[in-house]
Amino acid sequence: MTAILETPDRLLTGPSPAAGSESLAAHNVRLGPIPRGGPDLIGVIERSGLLGRGGAGFSVGRKWRSVAERRSGPAVVVANGAEGEPHSSKDRTLMGASPHLVLDGALLAAAAIGADEVIVYVGADHRAAVAAMDRAIAERASTNNVPIRLVEAPVAYISGESSAVVNFINSNDARPTMSPPHPRARGVAGRATLVQNVESLAHAALIARNGEDWYRSAGRGPTSGTALITISGAIALPGVREIDYGTTLAEVVAGAGGATADIQAVLLGGYFGGWAAVDDLRDLSLDPILLADRGLSFGCGLIGLLPVEGCGVWATSRILDYMAGESARQCGPCIFGLGAIAETTRRVAAGGAAPGDLDNLARWARQIVGRGACHHPDGAAGLLQGALSVFAAEFHLHQHDRRCSQPTYAARRLR
Amino acid sequence: MGERLAIDRIRCDGYGMCAEMFPEGIELDDWGYPILRPGVIPDGLLPFARRAVDVCPVLALRLVDAPAGSPATATRRPGHVESASRS
Numbered sequence: 001m002t003a004i005l006e007t008p009d010r011l012l013t014g015p016s017p018a019a020g021s022e023s024l025a026a027h028n029v030r031l032g033p034i035p036r037g038g039p040d041l042i043g044v045i046e047r048s049g050l051l052g053r054g055g056a057g058f059s060v061g062r063k064w065r066s067v068a069e070r071r072s073g074p075a076v077v078v079a080n081g082a083e084g085e086p087h088s089s090k091d092r093t094l095m096g097a098s099p100h101l102v103l104d105g106a107l108l109a110a111a112a113i114g115a116d117e118v119i120v121y122v123g124a125d126h127r128a129a130v131a132a133m134d135r136a137i138a139e140r141a142s143t144n145n146v147p148i149r150l151v152e153a154p155v156a157y158i159s160g161e162s163s164a165v166v167n168f169i170n171s172n173d174a175r176p177t178m179s180p181p182h183p184r185a186r187g188v189a190g191r192a193t194l195v196q197n198v199e200s201l202a203h204a205a206l207i208a209r210n211g212e213d214w215y216r217s218a219g220r221g222p223t224s225g226t227a228l229i230t231i232s233g234a235i236a237l238p239g240v241r242e243i244d245y246g247t248t249l250a251e252v253v254a255g256a257g258g259a260t261a262d263i264q265a266v267l268l269g270g271y272f273g274g275w276a277a278v279d280d281l282r283d284l285s286l287d288p289i290l291l292a293d294r295g296l297s298f299g300c301g302l303i304g305l306l307p308v309e310g311c312g313v314w315a316t317s318r319i320l321d322y323m324a325g326e327s328a329r330q331c332g333p334c335i336f337g338l339g340a341i342a343e344t345t346r347r348v349a350a351g352g353a354a355p356g357d358l359d360n361l362a363r364w365a366r367q368i369v370g371r372g373a374c375h376h377p378d379g380a381a382g383l384l385q386g387a388l389s390v391f392a393a394e395f396h397l398h399q400h401d402r403r404c405s406q407p408t409y410a411a412r413r414l415r
Numbered sequence: 416m417g418e419r420l421a422i423d424r425i426r427c428d429g430y431g432m433c434a435e436m437f438p439e440g441i442e443l444d445d446w447g448y449p450i451l452r453p454g455v456i457p458d459g460l461l462p463f464a465r466r467a468v469d470v471c472p473v474l475a476l477r478l479v480d481a482p483a484g485s486p487a488t489a490t491r492r493p494g495h496v497e498s499a500s501r502s
Contacts, residue, residue, distance in 0.1 A: 331424040332448035
């Protein structure tokens with residue numbers, strides 16, 4: 001696997017993911033044993049600028065500090081490897097290749113914030129990652145002073161949402177709960193809980209060894225460090241890569257063997273991210289801050305290439321169908337609003353638009369934002385709003401002429 | 416420090432009685448679920464907001480402290496909040 005990587009000793013510079021998971025002995029020889037941890041690491045992580053990799057991109061150091069500053073007793077660390085995002089595979093790849101790096105990060109987080117339990121939460125369908133983490137936990141059983149246990153996450157988009165993670169561990173119910181209380185304040189067994197994506201923890205384990213300046217030496221734009229990405233769609237060599245933040249999309253595409261077709265748009269950041277139009281792509285810099293300035297998101301690092309012979313309305317409809325189907329079905333605006341959005345978009349995509357469909361879509365997309373217990377409806381609404389803009393001409397054609405600019409593509413999809 | 420409305424979205428079943436009691440601060444979406452006007456509720460409207468809280472059959476609505484400096488919500492009464500625009 002060719003990584004577009006200018007800085008050595010990052011997440012994927014260990015043995016090839018194809019070689020199976022790294023043993024504890026090999027891990028310790030390669031990187032040195034886990035450093036002594038403690039509260040001082042919080043400041044180091046803060047100064048490193050490390051951002052969370054679950055999708056929201058929140059400062060990891062600030063999150064650790066907010067849990068560390070609680071008044072209650074020992075906390076809990078949950079290493080979140082649910083990775084329910086379709087097409088994303090960077091977390092399972094990391095867990096499968098370097099499970100001990102993830103465990104190092106979780107144990108260092110526990111030492112930093114004063115946690116006495118670590119739970120590794122892995123999507124049950126990621127079998128290789130489950131096996132690797134299970135084996136790695138067993139290898140550590142005699143050396144840890146903090147117990148580590150593995151919990152298999154139900155296969156669902158929402159099961160990685162932090163309140164759903166806690167709810168499942170507590171009550172076997174992987175549906176989000178109302179916040180407050182936030183898991184940071186009251187989580188697993190009612191204790192303060194740090195729910196942190198596995199990639200974030202792996203970065204923290206390297207920062208603990210090499211220092212904040214080392215971490216900051218990577219990255220070309222305003223955001224420091226490297227990131228795992230998953231590139232999919234019309235690309236010659238799809239899969240997981242590690243890039244410096246700020247690498248351009250063109251470089252990523254070239255490094256993955258090039259596109260297999262002319263590209264009209266790119267889905268950035270996954271189903272919680274959004275579409276970038278082809279006009280914006282030429283110099284697109286994959287840096288969370290620069291992307292946010294353009295109304296885009298780095299999210300979970302997913303990059304999906306939509307070819308010109310594809311239809312943006314169809315592609316969006318498929319995603320919205322999935323998102324509506326993955327609703328936890330607890331909140332009215334998500335059940336009915338997202339359901340209506342998906343149904344209407346499907347009708348428009350299929351050439352059966354009714355008068356007012358596009359107007360309704362735009363209005364509903366605005367209305368459902370912020371009206372669920374979790375952000376599931378917000379993600380779908382944001383994706384739709386972006387699609388209505390990026391694929392404006394295609395939506396217009398579907399609404400007013402009830403046809404697709406790619407009739408053969410549409411016919412294939414309907415068959 | 417003022418007060419604002421908060422909804423437990425999981426509990427809410429879309430009875431819509433809150434919007435009847437407090438149209439200045441609550442409108443309903445196409446499926447009957449409340450959309451709250453953001454911000455602090457002006458003192459003159461607080462009795463209506465309290466009534467909206469009281470009539471909710473599933474106790475999904477409550478008044479919570481709003482941070483100082485939050486923008487105020489609508490001040491007019493009688494009259495409804497602007498209906499959903501159909502642009």
